[in-house]
Amino acid sequence: MDKYTQLVSRGLGKDIAKKLGLPQPVVLRRHEPGQPLVQGPVLIQGSTAGADELASTLLAWNLDIRRHAVPKEKLGAIILVLDELAHPDDLEKPVLAAAASLRDLAPNARVITVSRTAASASTPEIAAARQGVDGLLRSLAKELRAGATGNGILLADGADTTSPSTLGALRFFLSGRSAYVDGQLLAVTSGAGQLPDDPEKPLAGKVAVVTGAARGIGAAIARTLYRDGAALVLVDVPAAGDHLAAVANEVRGTALQLDISRADAGQRIIDHAVERHGRLDLVIHNAGITRDKLLANMDAGRWNSVTAVNIAAQLRINEVLLASEHFRSAPRIVSVASTSGIAGNRGQTNYAASKGGVMGMVRATAPLIGAHGGSINAVAPGFIETEMTARMPFVTREAARRLNSLQQGGQPEDVAEAIAFLASDAAGGISGEVLRVCGQQLVGA
Amino acid sequence: MSIQGQSAPGPKESSPSPSAGQNAAGQNAAGQNAAGQAAAAFPQLRKAVVVGGNRIPFARTGGAYTKSSNQDMLTAALDGLIARFGLQDERIGEVAAGAVLKHSRDFNLTREAVLGSALSAETPAYDLQQACATGLETVLGLANKIRLGQIDSAIAGGVDSASDAPIAVSEGLREVLLDLNRAKTLPQRLQALSRLRPKDLAPDAPNTGEPRTGLSMGEHQALTTAQWKITREAQDELACNSHRNLAAAYDAGFFDDLLTPYRGLRKDANLRPDTSLEKLATLKPVFGKNLGSEATMTAGNSTPLTDGASTVLLASEEWADAHDLPKLATVVDGEAAAVDFVHGKDGLLMAPAFAVPRLLARNGLTLEDIDFFEIHEAFAGTVLSTLAAWEDEEFGRTRLGLDGAFGIIDRSKLNVNGSSLAAGHPFAATGGRIVATLAKMLHARGQVDGRPARGLISICAAGGQGVVAILEAH
Amino acid sequence: MTASQPVILGEMPSLSKLYVNAAATAARRRVLGTHTGTELPECSHEVRGVQADVANLTAYQHLIGETASDVLPAGFIHALAFPLAMSVMNRDDFPLPLLGMIHLSNKVVQSAPVRFTEALDIRTRVENLRGHRAGTQLDVVAEVREAGDGAIRWLGVSSYLAKGVFLPGIDKPSAPSVPAAFTAPDPTALWQLGVDTGRAYAAVSGDFNPIHLSVLTAKALGMRRSIAHGMYLASRALADVGAAKGDAFSWDVSFEAPVFLPARVALDISTAQDGDGAWQRSDYAAWSPHSGRKHFSGSVAAL
Secondary structure, eight states, rough: OOOOHHHTTTTOOOOOOOHHHHOOOOOOOOOOTTTOOSSOOOEOOSSSSSHHHHHHHEEEEEEEEESSSOTOOEEEEEEEEEETOSSGGGGGGHHHHHHTTTTGGGEEEEEEEEEOOOOGOOOOOHHHHHHHHHHHHHHHHHOOOTTTEEEEEETTOOOOSSSHHHHHHHHHHHSSSGTEEEEEEEESSSOOOOSSSSTTTTTTTOOOEEEETTHHHHHHHHOOOOOTTTTTEEEGGGGHHHHHHHHHHTTOEEEOOOOTSSSTTTHHHHHHHHHSOOOOOOEEOOOOOOOOOGGGGGHHHHHHHHHHHIIIHHHHHHHHHHHHSSSSOEEEEEOOOOOHHHHHHHHHHHHHHHHHHHHHOOOOOHHHTTTTTOOOEEEOOOOOHHHHHHTTOHHHHHHHHHBTTSSOOHHHHHHHHHHHHSSGGTTTOOOEEEEEESSSSSOOO | OOOSSOOOOOOOOOOOOOOTTTTGGGGGGTTOTTTTHHHHHHHOOOOOOEEEEEEEOEETTTTTTTOHHHHHHHHHHHHHHHHHHHHHTTTOOOEEEEOOOOOGTTTTHHHHHHSSSSSSSOOOOEEEOBBTTHHHHHHHHHHHHHHSSSEEEEEEEEEEETOOOOOOOOHHHHHHHHHHHHHHSHHHHHHHHOOOOOOGOOOOOOOOOTTTTBBBHHHHHHHHHHHHTTTTHEEEEEHHHHHHHHHHHHHHGGGTTTBBBBBBOOOEEEEETTTTTHHTSSSEEEEOOOOOOOOOOEESOOOEEEEEEEEEEEEEEEEEETTTOOOOOOEEEEEEOOOOOTTSSSSSOOOHHHHHHHHHHTTOOGGGOSSSEEOOBBHHHHHHHHHHHOOOIIIIIITOOSOOOOOOGGGBBBBTTOOHHHHHHOGHHHHHHHHHHHHHHHHHOEEEEEEEEEEEEEEEETTEEEEEEEEEOO | OSSSOOEESOOOOOOOHHHHHHHHHHHHHHHOOOOSSSSSOOOOOEEEOOOOOOHHHHHHHHHHHOOSSSSHHHHHHHHHHHHHHHHHSSTTTSSSOSSTTTTEEEEEESSOBBBBTSSSSEEEEEEEEEEEETTTEEEEEEEEEEEOOEEEEEEEEEEEEETTTOOOTTTSSOOOOOOOOOOOOOSEEEEOOTHHHHHHHHHHHHHOHHHHHHHHHHHHOOSOOOOOHHHHHHHHHHHHHHHGGGGSSSEEEEEEEESSSSEEEEEEEEEEEOOOSOEEEEEEEEOTTTOOEEEEEOOOOOO
16 A cells, blocks of 8 residues: 555545545455455345346355345445346436445445446347446446445356356455456356355465566465465566565465576476476466657667567467467466556557557457367556556656546555456356456546 | 385395495505496485475675675575475475585574575474585485485585685684683683783684695695696686586576576676686786796686585485476485695595596496586686596506596586586585586486486595585486 | 713703893803803703693694694603703703704604603703804703603704804814705695794793794894794694604604794695505605795604
8 A cells, every 4th residue: 555545544634635635545455365255235236037146146155135225224335237238228227226325335345237248239229228338337436435446247148147257256346356446347258167165265276377476466466376275386587586486485386487488488387387286277477578668769679578578478378388288177378468558658669569469369369268168368457556666756656546546556466366366267257358457547448 | 214204115134335345445446346336235225316406696705695694595595496396384304504614603504594494494404514525415415315215305505605704703812702701700700801912802814725734725726737737728728618608508598497596696696708718818827826837727717705505405206206396317326535635645626536436436337428527616727637637547557546547538528517617616505506407417418328318526625525426317 | 871860850940940040141151251161961850750731732732733632742742841951951061052052953752652641750961062063062862751760752852053152172074064955845735824923832832932932032132033933843844744653753853944933834745655555754844935945854754
């Protein structure tokens, strides 16, 4: 948590910030093992069969479920089920019913819409209604305060309100794991996936490779996957070996000093994982570099090194992975993209091109890995508090930090949580998607 | 017997003395052992394998590790090894390491490093010291315990800091302080203190000289270098090759899984990839300047004082398999020798010239059966004097008890990934560096002419000692 | 040898008193011009039941590089007998001035080890007064036995030169001995001798001869700097020969150029073995690595 957020979160600082109309970021609720999934009752709005089925499923999770609002009761979450929209007119009733409860949301509450993907709509009316949810949700998320977030689940053909990955995504969005995910719509692309036996150890028995694991977001991913039960192979360049060893010893993993842009990197990763851990289930492509320069001043060295590490290496490693006998049991790949690759960023043409490339790769790889029963997704972080962003000039950093719905930067752990979710079997029905972890960045897409 | 998870096969019958034939006739014993005796001598022993190694880059004294203690560096090397092989919380059979320059507070150096590492705190450890042979001797000692079934896994290692070397108080101050401690009454204390003289307050700087001769190691080697008529050019060429080979190994990523950076250092600080014979030829001699012959030993063809640490993971085959760990090489056999350098009978660093012939004879091997030679480059002159002795007819006859010269080695098999002249030589850490490097090379080579690739390690040490060993690809 | 009965002293004489007395005698002779004659006293001096002080022994052993074993180093026994030898040379009937005498050479036959627990009878005498090209020389003989008239365990013969003293009736050698040209071999050892080397040896040997103690005291006796004790140098060389020499051996040393302190001294020890590899003898020579001048040489040989 940054110092400003600490200052305005309590006491005198809080009063002053309020009077001056300064941004008032709150301390976000983040996941701690053993913590309840959501703090307070969950109101499920919507009268479809899907809503009813969902309500009964969530009851089985021992959640405090409301099908009708109780006046003045503080709510932990509102789930707005909109899975049978036929016309934009159908939005009014459930949406306004939910609206009446918005003032009763507790701090760090959740609003989650469950609707269907517009692309699969059979008529213009249905498509309009479904696409309308998109605009509705993004706007609503910007109105929420006090750490509350709004996110949507989009059901593609073949998925319904109680599909494993619908429930998996719902769990993720309800929980503190999604603290910095706001204003996002995540598509459940199939009915595949499986909920974990132990929700605290969703990655138990899995062997995961994390590249760029020596520090920052990579180290946070390693810690989160370890917490979730995975055995870890941590990869980073030999020059970062000392930090890598420290992280490996912390998460009881093995360190593999390897430059992922080497031609044999994919095979060495597979060999190491299989030889030391007997299998390979998850690959997290986190390693990435920046070599910022305005395009007018760009040179081949800067351009090529970014391309080589950020996207070419991933393409080459994935090709080896997809061809390997050892990557066949519910294999999952999660790549780290960037909001720069979506919205663009001045001085980062090379970086944004590589990260845009990651998203393209993910989309196109989804059917390939799907053939082996696996999935591939990307996470696009926004402003994350790391050693790298700590070196940004103060004004730039403050602007980047505050210009999002949560008025603060994210933590490496927030990115790691999203990755851990997408790497889990609960997200097996989600593939080819990009999930942003950006606190709903206000500029750009 | 093993007290770890799996029970290890113990010796089934009493073993013939492993030292049989080693010392029966002192240094004249080479060649007198029946070929292949070793294989028959210990049929019941299991194999000890090298799983892998880890070291920190070697720093020049006063460089990156100036403020790091031996314990700091050994812990860093251990933690890198643990991370590489996933040994967190593992109870290793035994860890042995040592340092040549050692503070009195570090009496339990290795155990303290283990306690500070990610290993299980229930891992026992001991310190060992055999000067520059410390690292290799820990490997041999622990490998023997594994072969006997006493332990299933082990970590061997060594560390040295010439930057953080101990400085002793003067003998006078030390005696006064000890007497003061023993004194029971005030008058006794005052009496002890009254013996203190101003000069007693000056510390005793560490001395690298041999205690019995007062000559530094370099001065000793200068005598040997002159005795064997080793030229300046030959020494510079060896040094140049060491730098080139080490630089090429780094470029090829050879050290990616042998080394973990420390304190911002990612490569051995002494490495000069761009060195050349021309540059080396400009250096002024530093040793042997008062001898009758021309002085040939420079800072370029001698190892500088260095800081660093290394570790090697050893295991039984069963333990390595059960832990899904690689088996790079087998520790086949080792031999120690010593020479009477005090009165100049042999050069201080010439003991390996005797140890290698004895070791090869015991194993029924000749120099031609070796695929990789790892001869520690204390000085270029040390390596070249050893080779010259082996090539010398008279030395072979009169000192080794052979019919003629011991043999010539193929230089293309010598220190192919560089050695101490380029990497540096933190005394006790050199053995671990070489064992891990050779094990990886042997594993990569695999089979040669239908038998496992074979490597020879030779390390000379202060006190006229030498320890040598044979490793084979697993 | 001499037929006369030894003079038995009740205890080991004090060296410092002997030095004072020697200085007084020298002054008296200078003033009065008295002369005691041209013959050596025939009587010997003896002290019985001498025992080494173990703390002093340990300090001595450590200083010269011997392990602190229970056996007295041959040089230590020399130091033990030295005050008694001095007492003979300090007799009124001794013909030469004691102060300023130069130690030319020393021979020791150690026929059996002596342990610090043993009581010893020590007897000293002077003999063999003869000419030298630079003055007059003589031998001081010391015998060390196990107390109670046992066999001689240690026999030492020290040759001293009274430089510039020529006694009537004693001829100079006809041909002055020319020292053989010395070419320094490669050293097997290098000693770094600090300026306090003389004081340190004085502390363990009891020989507080001023020429060894400091620049000032040495200058008072005409030396440009203090010099190392000859027996310190020889004892270190003996220690460097090592354990191979065993318990019974002969040991000799000839002193040439003095070692002015501080100094670096280069040493070569070459060892001869018999056909079975058993040690036979070690020859040693020490020189200045700076000037190449020989300081001393000698040998240790099996008996």
